[in-house]
Amino acid sequence: MVSNTPRKRDTPNFLLPCWQRSVRKRRNCDRIPLPGFYSEYVGPSLGESMRGLVICVCTVLLACCGFSAQSTSSAKPPQAEQSTGADSALQKMFEAKIKTEWEALKNKDKKAYGDLLADDYQGVEVDARGERNKIQSINEVPNLNVYNYNLWGFKLTPLGPDAAFVVYEVTIQFPPKSVMRYSRIYVTELWVKRGGQWQELHYQETNVK
Template sequence: MIGRRSLVAAAIAAALALGGCTTPAVEGGAGEEALHDRLLALETGSWGYVRDRDQAAMRAFVADDVLLIFGDGSRYDKEQYVASLADQTLSDLRIWNSRVIPITPDVATLTYRVRYTSAVKQAKPEIVRAEVTSTYVRRGGQWMSVIYQETPFK
């Protein structure tokens, strides 16, 4: 069992350690709203790249070290995902309940719910409903997608 003195010492050590951490990208208000709107616009645009099978635009949107994880457990790196666009169809896209979580001035996560109809090659189209977590980093002044993950829901 942890004694009160040990617990207080641990709390003080944690507070001192966190004191040197980078401040969040924005702390509420208009800055956070602008960040949300910017990342949501980028994310919505990326869905358009999938719909249009625009490999060049998708290649520019995702970072070289991106990892994409889908609700079926499939994982893609940048080149795998960009190549897969040629075989995908996407329709009936709806995004709602979006929220931004600023992490540092150059890192933020966008969460939202999405519903879309998708098929790969000539497979029967499936309706997907997922909670999405999409993390962005700002490199060279440009926001880029580095992690995308879907968690299905009913």
């Protein structure tokens, strides 16, 4: 009768433990795919070692992937940092211009106010009197009664290198003897850059209750 167990001299050295175990205990070994009839016999110790090696390799790969993902998420591209810095500087510049605008209205300074407006400026206020051009808006400055003001909720949306959309809220305080002491207004402004200078092109007020 021909034995199904490979002879010792035909067995590679790395399979000898399995061969010896199969001869002594007459039990089949764990099976993993190998060329030829040796594919039927691989010792449990070898199989366990290979499984341990696979687990170790997978653990190392997962750790490397996690570190790489963390490094990628924490590092900001240089272009993103430059863009954030430019937007921050632009916002501060517009905040300063709007502060100058309201200081001019408070102090009834026609020249300072007019220097901020584009020649084709148009403004709409909450008094329901319709649109005003640059000349009309400047001429109304002496008649304003802005006693004090508070700006907040400033938001800037760049519309390219030469245009920007600005929104904010202002609480206007009128003189002590005025019938109405306070007015809260939501303001939208469109600014354009012409000849290297930023100018206000459109102004729109909306009452907030």
